[in-house]
Amino acid sequence: MPAPIHPDIISHLIETEPYYLETGNEISLFKAAYHSRLPVMLKGPTGCGKTRFVEYMAYLLKVPLITVSCHEDLFASDLIGRFLLKNDETVWSDGPLTRAVRMGAICYLDEVVEARKDTTVVIHPLTDNRRTLVIEKKGEVLPAHPDFLLIVSYNPGYQSVLKDLKQSTRQRFVSIQFNYPDIEKESQIVAAEGNIDIELSVKLVNLAHKIRNIREQGLTEGASTRLLIYAAQLIQQNIPVTEACKTAICLPLTDDENLQETMNDLIADIF
Amino acid sequence: MDTIEEDTIWSYSLEPSFGEAVALGYDRLTTAPDTMSCYHALIRKAGQTGPTLGKLMAVFLPPVLVCKNNRLLKLFEHTVEIMLKKGTYTLAAPLEFLSIMLDGGDIKSALVYLRLLSEIFSQDFSYNQSLRLCYMLPKALGQFPPEKRTWQIRQLRRVVREDIRLAELFSDGMKNGLCLLSQKELSRFITMGLTKFRLNPDSGKKFLSLESKLGKDTCAEMQSTVFLSQIQQALNRYLRARIGIQIAVRSLALIKHEVTAPPPMVVSDGKFIYLPDEISIFSQKYENMEIYKCLTKLESAYYEFHTFDFDLEKALERAGILSEPFEIDSQNLSDMERFFGFFPIKKLACDLFTIFEHGRIRVLLYRNYPGIIRQILPLLQREAVRICQNTPLFHLYARIALDMRPPQTDIGKFIEEYAALFERKIGEDDSVETCAELVFETYHHAFVNLISEPSNSPNPPPPFPEREGGDVITAPLSFQGRGRGRGALIYIPLNIPFGRILRPDIPYQTFREFERIAETLKNRLKEKGIHVYKSDIKKLMIRNSGRLSADELKELIFRNAKDTENASEPDLSWLVLSDIQSEIAMDDLPVSGTVFWYREWDSNLNDYLHQHVRVSDRFVDGIESDFYPSALQRHQGLVRKIRYAFELLKPQGLVILRNWTEGDEFDYRALLDFVMDKKAKLMPSDRLYIKRIKQDRDVAVLLLVDMSRSTANAVPGNDASVMDIEKQALVLFCEALDVVGDAFCIAGFSGTGRLGLDYFRIKNFDEAMDNTVRNRISAMSPQRSTRMGGAIRHAVTQLRHHPAKVRLLLVLGDGFPNDADYKEQYAIDDTHKAICEARSENIHVKAITVNLDESPMLDELYGSVHHHVISDVRELPDKLLRIYRALTR
């Protein structure tokens, strides 16, 4: 017997195909994981396509997607739900995680390390063979819908050691490694998303590669694909290339003047 | 001979030390016997005044006399006379400095200096002032670089003529930055300063000593000379970003190879790009800066576009030659030089090759970095016009390498033909070997048409030897004899802007060892019927700093084989890649302190060697010194900033946030308000919740400092060593951690051999920051080698029992681990293993490496996201704390 269709589902389905270019074998890996309903952890630097990938997979698998961006102030109740006051009454309102568990959606916790540690604990029973969500406030133990899947993303870059993910949490996921795509693919992506010609896109990607070479000199991270797309979009709006690169790539990366200077030199060389 | 004896005896009788000085003086003068009579007369005269003066003259006269310069001698006598009026005591120090100058052969400066002395000491001043001047002058002038001091002392003369008190201020000013000015600039600055001084003595003084902002700004603005040290960091960062391999810039003075005179503006050896210490070609600072950048960008193109990966075998294949045409004595020659050796006039082959290679680089740069071409080409073209040789070959260079128009003559027509050929060939294949092909094709033609113009020589030049049935091999051969036999032709080598002639021999020297291994390997493989190019193996080794793994080699062969027919996985099991290193037994090394034993990972065995490393653990004996306070003083501004930043890191306990529309708990008071409002029929606020955020910080950190010998290296532009700066960083680290209240511990390590690892405790977790600890920091000094694995294991022992929730081990090093029988991959593997062991105990290990350029090997050592590189150690004090803050925020 198929599970009853939750009315919320429609609004969380992704209807138009998101643009996604496979960079390795992540699609088949993910499909396999989904088939066995194994929780997935996407590892990789920011802006390399993790979020886009999840959207794309949700589209391919025709499963609703609920995304939660994690931050320091994210409480368990922000995920599970809480009682709210409505017209003198207290009414329960499901949080995003609870909704996903009920309707059988993919729940994507973006940048999960950013969440407070006690928050991440609520996902534990969901990610082992119990597959349940404990709603303490209501005294309810909610079994997950058969289609439900939890995905988290995690950026193992230069983080604070205080924020490292606990082993007990880590070991509940299969991990897929993401990285910046190779030059050819990344150029295609930037050209497609930024709507610029491929030649210019190759140059932007070249610039990014050079900047990634000096990542350890004080940049917390290299220039991401996302920033390249921003630059491309500015260029598309007739902003001169040099300025677009500075605004979209260099300035966001660091405040260090020396590094800025090096990056400006590179821009002057390449364009 | 008699006078010498008499003088010696006489002076000895006056005072023994006088006698000794006289004897030594005569000895010195044996090289200039004709000056002895003068010496005799002068010391007699001086000795009659007293043995003290006699002795001074006996010591300081000979350096003057051996110069055999009358003007100098007269001026010397005159100056001494003037100084004597103030007292004999004024002579010793100033004259000693004079001797130093003269011993260095710097008569010009000596003359100016003597004039300065005579001018100063003919003025009126107190005994104290005079004493101070005698001490200060030689010390200050000693700081002036010999090549600049003549005109720098001249400016000092101008200043003291104005007012004797300005001498000291001038010397301060020099220290503070005036030394960076060129002759003209300094003179202009002093003129301004003196004018100011006349109007307002106080502000004039501050201006001259660069104490005032105006003085500083004026000096900085004037200074058009750019020094390598000012721009070195930026250039290195640029190189790192653009090419991504390990190459850095360095002063040309440090090059070990012979270079042409005048030296080129830039040359490189595969590890370093050598540049002049200073550039002052243009009158604007930024223009000179540009030159540094342009030269770096040009030179690095050789590495980006693989000029020095030139492979003779590939080149010969391209020309259709299957084996070397003849055996040249190829010992110690790079492939490129061997190639030049095929031609009768090597220099011509080299010049032609340079022309095409610079052309190739221009094309590639244009393709990948049009911006570089825009910046550089005009500069090169201008320089080419300046040094123009007006020879056909030079025009060819200008056309192909610099994209300039050739003259409208017959030669010009030839040149255009060459250019067309070049463009076509490079368009087909842009590898460096194409240039060799081009040289093969053009050499004879160039020799006949571009070198010896028919009009100059009555006899027609040696005819181009007919190719016998397209046999390319013999062509250069048969040519060789004739070229040499004639001997009439003198080839004038090509002049190239900034002296950038190709020097394949220099990078070859750097990587000769790799080249030899690559060659051997290539031959061994060949015996087994496997073909690889030598340059490909070498490239691999350079990229991996000399390591060669069987896997990578396999991949290389596989890739090659795929192009041909047999694409099967090669079997390399017969190949032994590593040499076994000799072990040094040191079983009977004395130890002090408590002894611990640790295992070590042997990557060859793929197993642990148990009880292998002996660590002796002890406290450093502190020494009393003002190092700690003076370091604080020096970094005053930074300390203030750090205190503030770390104050912010301090946990505030529980933080309660109110007025939330949602949250974990109701806010009691807001709830009361809510009910009251309801009752009063007012619109109640729905901000009823509070959020509680518990802040705690329970961090313990152990800072482990590598105290190996290399930390004794001097830091450029600074008389401090790497260790000195590391110690300053430690001082700031202690101050900061004291503010935030994290438990911390500092230890250093060094040693020799597996039984001699020393672990120096500087501060334990439970020790307070007191004078004992401060003195231990002062006492830290460079020791011996770096056996990092054992040190880390011992640090973990120390950290293991600390109860903190977050435990951090921060390793501060200046390079790779290295010790007796502890090298390269072995050392890296063991250290990495030790780090993994630490991580498995839930200890975070992070590393900071100073004074090293980035290397992929660091990733292998510490793990790719666990280390920071600070290539300039001077940035360490600031960066260490930033990193710590980021790690624990």
Ligand SMILES: Nc1ncnc2c1ncn2[C@@H]1O[C@H](COP(=O)(O)OP(=O)(O)O)[C@@H](O)[C@H]1O
């Ligand atoms: N493989 C890819 N295919 C298509 N677009 C990509 C790909 N990788 C990155 N992008 C682009 O980069 C942008 C940033 O990616 P995003 O998924 O937001 O990064 P992340 O979630 O890893 O921080 C996306 O908006 C998308 O335009």
Ligand SMILES: [Mg+2]
């Ligand atoms: Mg994202």
